[in-house]
Amino acid sequence: xxxxxxxxxxxxxxxxxxxxxxxxxxxxxxxxxxxxxxxxxxxxxxxxxxxxxxxxxxxxxxxxxxxxxxxxxxxxxxxxxxxxxxxxxxxxxxxxxxxxxxxxxxxxxxxxxxxxxxxxxxxxxxxxxxxxxxxxxxxxxxxxxxxxxxxxxxxxxxxxxxxxxxxxxxxxxxxxxxxxxxxxxxxxxxxxxxxxxxxxxxxxxxxxxxxxxxxxxxxxxxxxxxxxxxxxxxxxxxxxxxxxxxxxxxxxxxxxxxxxxxxxxxxxxxxxx
Numbered sequence: 001x002x003x004x005x006x007x008x009x010x011x012x013x014x015x016x017x018x019x020x021x022x023x024x025x026x027x028x029x030x031x032x033x034x035x036x037x038x039x040x041x042x043x044x045x046x047x048x049x050x051x052x053x054x055x056x057x058x059x060x061x062x063x064x065x066x067x068x069x070x071x072x073x074x075x076x077x078x079x080x081x082x083x084x085x086x087x088x089x090x091x092x093x094x095x096x097x098x099x100x101x102x103x104x105x106x107x108x109x110x111x112x113x114x115x116x117x118x119x120x121x122x123x124x125x126x127x128x129x130x131x132x133x134x135x136x137x138x139x140x141x142x143x144x145x146x147x148x149x150x151x152x153x154x155x156x157x158x159x160x161x162x163x164x165x166x167x168x169x170x171x172x173x174x175x176x177x178x179x180x181x182x183x184x185x186x187x188x189x190x191x192x193x194x195x196x197x198x199x200x201x202x203x204x205x206x207x208x209x210x211x212x213x214x215x216x217x218x219x220x221x222x223x224x225x226x227x228x229x230x231x232x233x234x235x236x237x238x239x240x241x242x243x244x245x246x247x248x249x250x251x252x253x254x255x256x257x258x259x260x261x262x263x264x265x266x267x268x269x270x271x272x273x
Contacts, residue, residue, distance in 0.1 A: 060117035
């Protein structure tokens with residue numbers, strides 16, 4: 001059996017967005033340095049930092065959580081003084097309300113840090129094991145084709161590679177998407193169940209599913225290895241995501257809310273000096 005590990009490269013667009021965000025924040029910090037009153041400039045920076053830190057907190061990073069707490073304290077400090085600079089009383093009241101909501105959202109994210117850590121750990125182990133499962137199934141497909149297995153059985157084994165790829169994508173979406181987390185968790189759990197059902201069918205045979213029992217010793221050894229990875233990694237990860245799904249949804253809503261409220265604050269103060 002050959003287990004190949006495949007490195008998952010981050011999407012170029014996401015990397016570019018993070019670089020642009022960092023440049024934007026650095027530019028804002030530079031413009032602050034020449035001012036006597038830093039409150040407006042500090043708030044602009046915070047309105048850029050908090051959405052990024054909130055999203056990064058989904059990955060359960062302790063350092064990011066600490067940064068988010070510091071940003072929360074700084075926001076509470078500078079927001080009242082900036083609100084006083086606004087000529088429109090209603091807008092002043094609105095940014096104070098937005099600040100309160102952002103603070104409450106940060107409290108929620110911090111409160112669920114333990115669950116976020118468990119979720120991210122599950123995503124990491126899934127990303128580690130899926131390429132091995134795919135590599136093993138691809139070797140099986142090649143051997144089954146050489147040994148003249150029925151085309152339906154070869155296609156079924158190839159489809160397992162596709163299912164494993166969907167599991168990998170949906171697990172990554174749990175900590176990257178934000179908006180569609182509920183759907184990602186549901187997709188992950190459904191595909192893990194499908195993968196596991198057909199592994200068992202290939203080992204035991206299942207006429208109802210149209211799956212023949214695989215008897216070749218080498219192919220069975222590969223299937224048993226895949227079944228072990230599924231039982232020890234994918235099924236526990238599925239249970240973990242299911243157990244923490246409510247927390248994931250609450251945190252994802254808090255993150256989205258922080259993005260929207262921070263953008264509102266940034267737009268309301270963009271003309272202040």
